[in-house]
Amino acid sequence: MEGNIAIGLDIGTTKIVAMIGRKNEYGKVEILGIGRSKSLGVHRGVVNNITQTIQSIQLAVQEAETAADVKIENVTVGIAGQHIRSLQHSDYITRSNAELVIDDEDIDRLIDQVHKLVMLPGEEIIHVLPQEYKVDGQAEIKEPVGMYGGRLEANFHVVVGQVSSIRNVGRCVKSAGLNLDNITLEPLASANAVLSQEEKEAGVALLDIGGGTTDLAIFRDGIIRHTAVIPFGGNVITEDIKEGCSIIEKQAELLKIKFGSAWPGENKENEIVSIPGLRGREPKEITLKNLSKIIHARVVEIVEQVYVEIKNYGHEEQKKKLIAGIVLTGGGAQLKHLKQLVEYITGMDTRIGFPNEHLAGNSDDEVTSPLYATAVGLVMDGLKRQERKKLEIAYEESLIEPEPEDEQEEVIEPPKPPKRSFLDKFTERIKDFLDNAE
Template sequence: MSDERVFVGLDIGTTKIAAVVARLDEYNTLNIAGVGTSPSHGLRRGVVINIEKTVQSITKALEQAQLMSGCHIENIYAGIAGDHIRSINSKGVIAVSGKDKIITQNDINRVVDAAKAIALPMDREIIHILPQEFIVDDQDGIKNPIGMAGTRLECEVHIVTASSAAVHNIANCVKQAGYNVEEIVLEPYASSLAVLNIDELDLGVAIMDMGGGTTDIAVFLDGSIRFTSVLGLGGEHVTNDLSHGLRTPMDQAEEIKKKHGCALQGMVSEDELVVVKGIHGRAPREIARSVLSAIIEPRMEEIFTLALKELEKSDVYDSLAAGVVLTGGGSLLPGTAELAERVMGIPAKIGA
């Protein structure tokens, strides 16, 4: 099978790095051929802080995926997140070229170029230019104007920018691991393509990718992306709260969170007990599971409260008929969707 029919995705997260290899068959369907994961030790809040450790983690995850899939990996699509991500909506206007005034791909390229002509600081670069809609002679709501007649073409786009240093550090880590970066992809955008359906995209929906160090948000309406944002809070902050509250190391706190954690205290019975291992020869102790939830719920509530404030900035919060879809490891705690509904006031579900 040719290399160009093999696609590799790399999720470079704060707590783990995950790789996936997919083959495109003759029916244009992607089939997962291999996966690989590795603990992430070189990132903080989605940003590389240690090149060497990040390269080691990337290498391990991709080698696992390559071994499982039996494919030779050269080019990858790398995800990017972090609270350095910014976005803006922009608009471009051009006069349609050609004698017959029929809109062509060349006109599309020109109007998108006009829309992305914004002033950027020296330390930032554009990673996505995502068209929202086209307007032909004041007729709006057009998704693909090619072949239509008109004299004036407008385009509204969503532009996502990132720290140039963050982008180059990710690309450098991948290169040092022995691979090439085909494209840098915003992680909540990639998540939305994986878990949202057409009806949700049209009705209005928000996606929250709850990772270890950050929570990434993207908002869609009428089939197009309208808003993106990143919160500097994630599952690792919940683990840190448990570590302090239970006076136990981070790795044990993470294990307890995964096995016994619950985001909503009201869902936990008062008589359920959890064993906390002792450290340095100390005896293990029992605590009520409700104590765990009492520590977890305030932090999760804070994340959803901050997310709500971000959604209200998007100006389409009242149009989110499909509510919010939660993804990422931080969303796997029981009660997460119920707490999100209570705090944000819109329907919530776990993405699949």
């Protein structure tokens, strides 16, 4: 059973989700079980209390195991958090023999060179994503393998993070009794779950509004072009309601979910919610107009920061236009009238992203909520890596050639092994570090 299923573990600021899924016969993802727990030891996407985080992970995992009746061992974990940043970088290599065609090894050499970039202390490169290549000055080449050329250049999108924060996540997963199968960047996982290939081609910005952070991933021509993590999310809205209305956090969160709106014009002056006072105190009366004003002010701030990032990517240039606009996902995307507000501020088409693009048709409504976009994406990622592993094993087996019985028999070329991404190597380094650090 373990072979065909994958487990995604989304360690968020407000909740931790463990999701178990497998591919059905139609190639769609079937979710077998979900477990979620309140996340206690995470602040703005970064672990700040190891013990509490371990307990929260164990709770979520147990719930998912019970629901799916499966024992969980290996998990695919998402990383985000305010320490993630990205930069653009160009690099080139000169090939010793221009008579030979460019192959995967040349590209690996170029990517390895980017990894030698000098970072700030404590930072490490997590992802190196080639954008487009140049061969001997000829620009805009998508796939240089198989071409002739002496000088190979590329523009790269480089994602950088604090290695200690990522090791802490690894430590929590390990101490919760799980194996770290893989690490994935959360904006990429969410994007895989909610975006269609057409949107990625046309140009789209995915906005994942979580509890502690808002993740942004921009695609154009099918390639990821820009990523950013903005250190604000739904929790700062709750915090503002709590302060502005002088109520406790639990009540503020409920108010936001039940009556909150990002558009103040919607509510009449006389719409009032009564909130029970704390032990023996008078109940409080709060007008919905005031509530939406508080929410509006904070949401505008988050969206404007996101819009700055979209402009930094170069959305205003004709060649870089994002035709498919913005897709909102994550728990924060459920806020009423948020879509209208985002369209109003950015002037870009906006839709809410539900992770049902790749899910089996009979999935629960709960699973297809934007809340679970990252978890669904992590499960998909785990399944994809399993398929790659199977291909690698098949490749290794095909190298052990049987003796040809007949001289006339033609030798069949074994298929090439799939390329390992840098993240696989990065995960292995984290695993080694954790094993040696125990």
